[in-house]
Amino acid sequence: MTDTEAKVHFRVIRFIHEAGLRLQMTSVPLATASVIYHKFFRENSLQQYDPYLIATTALYVAGKAEEQHIKLRDIVNVCYRALHRSKPPLEMGEAFWSLRDTVANCELFVLRMLQFKISYQHPHKYLLHYLKFLKDWFEPYKWETTPIARTAWTFLKDSYHGNLCLRHKPQHIAVGLIYMALQCHGIEVPLQSNVAVPWWKVLTDDITDDIIKDIIEVVIWTYDLETMATT
Known part of the structure; x- marks a missing residue:
């Protein structure tokens, strides 16, 4: 393209x-x-x-x-x-x-x-479930004062302007967008320094660092595309 x-x-x-x-x-x-x-x-x-x-x-x-x-x-x-x-x-x-x-x-x-195949699994339900799961790991004040959930939902809505929905599984997209939201706010998931399995592997065990990296890169590219499309 x-x-x-x-x-x-x-x-x-x-x-x-x-x-x-x-x-x-x-x-x-x-x-x-x-x-x-x-x-x-x-x-x-x-x-x-x-x-x-x-x-x-x-x-x-x-x-x-x-x-x-x-x-x-x-x-x-x-x-x-x-x-x-x-x-x-x-x-x-x-x-x-x-x-x-x-x-x-x-x-x-x-x-x-489309061969009449118009029923899709979207990341929305996974994102909601994963955010509820992660919320219990954070101190209530920290979670409530940092708009991690709102940021992740914004990333999800905006991601459909690009082709992320065709490139990765919905579970992986949900995890990748949460990871990106945490990075944007400079927040780390508590108790991660001494665990053998990172939080994102707990949520979906077949995701990798490379998949998360690609998801973030595609979203960033989509935002860059917005700048190009409006100039």
Whole structure:
């Protein structure tokens, strides 16, 4: 993937999140929409397909997959407004019905391209479980005054702007993001100096230093990409 393509994908994922929030979609359906988009363009090029059409369709498919079904009419209207901020809202006319039919037809096409595999395990549940586990290791005051959990959740949300979700297992992503959050705040997990197994191995025993390093590097690259995409 070239830097130019990466910047386009970053902008389109930001569009997915903006439109999804306007549609009151929760974090997991938004994550599923992002994965659908990334998986589609892992096999196809930007020269072949309109990324914003695929993104709009991904929102519609994700809503169904995660049982947060949103009317196609609302998705078309919200996505149109997110793309055309200076234009008036769509009226119930030829343009609206043309867009609606295009997204409806694209839904089946995207599903076929993904071989109807749109059920994914996300890091969210692992992150929640691991944070609750680690909380018991810290002194209450230390945990409450350091926003480790909030930082890790922010990293997770932002990570979908890149392709981290396609590169590593959800359990590993959760651990890697917690590790990164701890580093950012200069905090170490208590009682680690005299243990044979580090805390991250306790959480998932098949993770390695190299995996954690790669996860952190991908997230940092994604933030660098944000700077490039907005300049």
